[in-house]
Every structure is written in structure tokens, then in C-alpha cells.
Amino acid sequence: MSYESVTVLVVDDEEMVRENLEAYLEDEGFKVATAGSGEEALELLASVSPHVGIIDMRLPGMSGNDFIIKAHAVNPALRYLIHTGSTNYKLPVEVMNVGVTHEDIYIKPLQNMDMLVRGIDRLLAK
Incomplete structure (x- = not known):
């Protein structure tokens, strides 16, 4: 699959995580935009x-959950992968209503970032 026309938004307050995801996704052919907060x-x-969007949950200010809900109001077509270091993260009903499922949750650190590309492929196929 060709990804040149696919833009991924990476939202994470850890600069190293943002840069690593950006470099990996660009190597895979995606266009990438990054932000350090919701x-x-x-x-x-x-x-x-x-x-x-690949969204961290623990962000300064607005949480990742709140960002997803607000971003959905602006761009209802945007799909989300949750990338969190919280092993006990619970998916709120409001975020599920936007279309995020348990399958869309990835716990940091990922041993294999190919999992994210497979997740993106799955979301793009919806």
C-alpha cells in the first residue's frame, strides 16, 4: 500500500516519543504532523x-480522551489509535462513541512499531 496521501497526527508530550514515531512513520511513507499537547x-x-491520529492519553492540559472528543467535532472522519504508557487505561464511553475500540489501544513502549502501521491500515480500511 502507498501511504504518500495519508497524513498521521502524532500527539505526545514526550519529544523523544514524537520524534521516534515521526521518523518511523515517515520511513514507512506517511506524511506526519506532530503536537506536544491536545x-x-x-x-x-x-x-x-x-x-x-496516534494519541497519548497523559498530556499537559487537555487529556488525550478530551482531545479525541473535541477533534471529532472538528473532523468526524479522523480515526484514532491510542498510544499510552498507562497499563490500566480504561476506554471511556464518549471515546468509544467516536469509534475507538479496545483494538485501537497500544501500550508503550511498543516492541514493534509495525503494529501501529497495521492499526493504521485497519482504520483506513473502515
Whole structure:
């Protein structure tokens, strides 16, 4: 599959995680936009139309859950993968209502980032 036309939004407050995901996804052929907070990511949605967001849950200010709910109001077509270090993360009903499922949750650190590409492929096929 060719990914040149697919934009992925990476939202994570850890710069190293953002940079690693960005480099990996760009190597896979995706266009990538990054943000260090939910607020910054919401601003990006005005100029970038991502297809998939990879969202950390623990962010400064707005949580990842709140970002997903607000971003869905701005761009209902955007799909999400949750990338969290919280092993006890519980998917709220409001986030499920946006279309996020338990299959869309990835716990950091990922041993194999190919899992994210498979997750993106699954979301793009919906």
C-alpha cells in the first residue's frame, strides 16, 4: 500500500516519543504532523487534515480522551489509535462513541512499531 496521501497526527508530550514515531512513520511513507499537547493538536487541525491520529492519553492540559472528543467535532472522519504508557487505561464511553475500540489501544513502549502501521491500515480500511 502507498501511504504518500495519508497524513498521521502524532500527539505526545514526550519529544523523544514524537520524534521516534515521526521518523518511523515517515520511513514507512506517511506524511506526519506532530503536537506536544491536545491544545496544539487542535490548532493544527485548522491547517492539516490528518486521516489517523496516534494519541497519548497523559498530556499537559487537555487529556488525550478530551482531545479525541473535541477533534471529532472538528473532523468526524479522523480515526484514532491510542498510544499510552498507562497499563490500566480504561476506554471511556464518549471515546468509544467516536469509534475507538479496545483494538485501537497500544501500550508503550511498543516492541514493534509495525503494529501501529497495521492499526493504521485497519482504520483506513473502515
